[in-house]
Amino acid sequence: MTHTHVAGSIHADATAAGPQWLNRPTDVNELDPALWSASVERVDGGEVSVAGLGVKEIAEEVGTPAYVVDEADFRARAAAFREAFAGWQVYYAGKSFLTRSVARWIREEDLYLDVCSGGELTVALAGGMDPARIGLHGNNKSVDELALALSKGVGRIIVDSLDEIDRIEQLCAANGWRARVMVRVTTGVEAHTHEYIATAHEDQKFGFSITNGQAMVAMVRCHYSEHMDLLGIHSHIGSQIFDTHGFEVAARRTMKLLAQFAAATGTELPELDLGGGFGIAYTHADTPATPDALATSLREIVEHEARGYNIAIPQISIEPGRAISGPTTMALYTVGTVKVVDIDGGQNRVYVSVDGGMSDNIRPALYAAEYSAAVVSRASRAEPVLCRVVGKHCEGGDILVRDVFLPADIAPGDLLAVPASGAYSRAMASNYNMLTKPPVVAVRDGELTTLLRRESLEDLMSLDVGN
Numbered sequence: 001m002t003h004t005h006v007a008g009s010i011h012a013d014a015t016a017a018g019p020q021w022l023n024r025p026t027d028v029n030e031l032d033p034a035l036w037s038a039s040v041e042r043v044d045g046g047e048v049s050v051a052g053l054g055v056k057e058i059a060e061e062v063g064t065p066a067y068v069v070d071e072a073d074f075r076a077r078a079a080a081f082r083e084a085f086a087g088w089q090v091y092y093a094g095k096s097f098l099t100r101s102v103a104r105w106i107r108e109e110d111l112y113l114d115v116c117s118g119g120e121l122t123v124a125l126a127g128g129m130d131p132a133r134i135g136l137h138g139n140n141k142s143v144d145e146l147a148l149a150l151s152k153g154v155g156r157i158i159v160d161s162l163d164e165i166d167r168i169e170q171l172c173a174a175n176g177w178r179a180r181v182m183v184r185v186t187t188g189v190e191a192h193t194h195e196y197i198a199t200a201h202e203d204q205k206f207g208f209s210i211t212n213g214q215a216m217v218a219m220v221r222c223h224y225s226e227h228m229d230l231l232g233i234h235s236h237i238g239s240q241i242f243d244t245h246g247f248e249v250a251a252r253r254t255m256k257l258l259a260q261f262a263a264a265t266g267t268e269l270p271e272l273d274l275g276g277g278f279g280i281a282y283t284h285a286d287t288p289a290t291p292d293a294l295a296t297s298l299r300e301i302v303e304h305e306a307r308g309y310n311i312a313i314p315q316i317s318i319e320p321g322r323a324i325s326g327p328t329t330m331a332l333y334t335v336g337t338v339k340v341v342d343i344d345g346g347q348n349r350v351y352v353s354v355d356g357g358m359s360d361n362i363r364p365a366l367y368a369a370e371y372s373a374a375v376v377s378r379a380s381r382a383e384p385v386l387c388r389v390v391g392k393h394c395e396g397g398d399i400l401v402r403d404v405f406l407p408a409d410i411a412p413g414d415l416l417a418v419p420a421s422g423a424y425s426r427a428m429a430s431n432y433n434m435l436t437k438p439p440v441v442a443v444r445d446g447e448l449t450t451l452l453r454r455e456s457l458e459d460l461m462s463l464d465v466g467n
């Protein structure tokens with residue numbers, strides 16, 4: 001098998017066949033609108049722009065790797081959930097991506113905010129979120145985190161253990177606070193997603209089981225506590241879910257629990273949170289439901305169950321994170337090396353190495369998550385060739401995009417972008433191999449704003465106190 005990489009062009013006799021779902025594109029320059037944020041387009045000369053700003057200018061200004069958020073697209077996705085779920089409360093899940101500016105956008109778009117640590121709560125408050133519109137999650141909230149939430153008057157704390165209930169009671173008793181709480185329950189739903197991001201089956205760390213009666217025990221404790229107002233119950237079945245059946249089963253089981261609680265105590269709890277987890281398109285094989293379709297099916301179920309159990313329809317909330325932040329953002333990299341290697345069966349694989357990797361997007365390594373990518377600094381007339389986009393870490397599993405067709409003339413210096421990178425990428429970034437975390441910039445009407453600056457080596461070195 002011979003192969004060469006000459007003058008920027010890949011010549012390989014046979015490249016590995018990709019997975020079945022991956023079609024060889026007829027035009028390698030095409031940007032599937034299902035994957036890229038709304039304002040992304042190829043402009044004259046073939047360069048890609050975001051909200052009117054060319055990627056080359058963005059790269060010149062802030063360097064690569066960088067995360068580029070399409071601000072109008074972010075706001076539009078938040079607004080689409082708010083409108084589709086009108087009458088319900090939409091809590092943006094800040095864990096997917098949160099900065100002070102993002103908290104401000106969420107406030108301006110009239111959403112609520114879900115945080116899951118004292119750090120996220122601090123960012124949300126600094127971004128001007130009304131504490132009453134914030135919910136605090138976590139399976140192991142510290143006393144300090146609970147105290148911060150209670151002292152700031154956070155709208156609700158989603159309690160996750162009996163130990164936490166003890167802590168909240170002690171804090172309230174000592175400080176004269178009152179806690180507004182929801183009880184997180186596990187519904188036993190086996191969500192169709194990666195094992196690590198499914199959260200409603202029995203054998204995992206979150207919530208109180210409905211099946212073994214612990215959920216009812218926790219609800220009764222909170223309801224009769226002199227320091228707490230029990231608002232209702234909370235269920236989150238997992239993340240990156242396409243099959244809405246799981247949400248429907250969870251809605252049925254939680255409505256049943258509310259009805260059982262009403263029968264046992266004479267109190268109809270006013271609220272139900274159905275969590276987040278709505279999937280997005282990372283590749284063209286993914287077909288997510290629209291907020292409208294989700295809202296219609298969830299509303300029908302809740303109304304049907306309320307009628308069946310003869311209880312009032314509670315105030316419902318949901319917590320989309322990925323479905324708002326994910327599709328708004330591209331990760332922008334510079335290609336550093338292109339290598340053609342032999343693999344089994346006399347075939348080749350083209351490895352395209354970029355200047356980031358698993359430290360800025362751990363999802364492919366952690367969940368075998370699939371992504372897509374395109375050369376964005378120029379258009380190309382070259383043939384599509386199956387490539388693997390990898391990072392620069394000292395780790396064989398440092399893969400960003402396992403299989404993607406890129407132009408055969410891809411070469412060092414090209415800018416390569418990975419769409420749908422707004423959720424759980426920069427938010428889960430690390431400093432592995434002492435790489436600094438990339439900046440996040442927002443573009444709106446051709447103007448670039450830095451949300452997070454690039455971490456510097458000095459930032460990292462300042463943590464190393466030298467002892």
Ligand SMILES: Cc1ncc(COP(=O)(O)O)c(C=O)c1O
Nearest residue numbers: 093236239276277319320321322
């Ligand atoms: C309690 C809770 N709510 C909301 C979310 C947001 O999930 P997603 O970003 O998948 O919508 C998560 C994360 O899975 C979560 O744990």
Ligand SMILES: N[C@@H](CCCC[NH3+])C(=O)O
Nearest residue numbers: 095197239240363423424
């Ligand atoms: N971090 C996960 C989702 C789970 C997050 C919240 N419970 C992901 O990247 O898909």
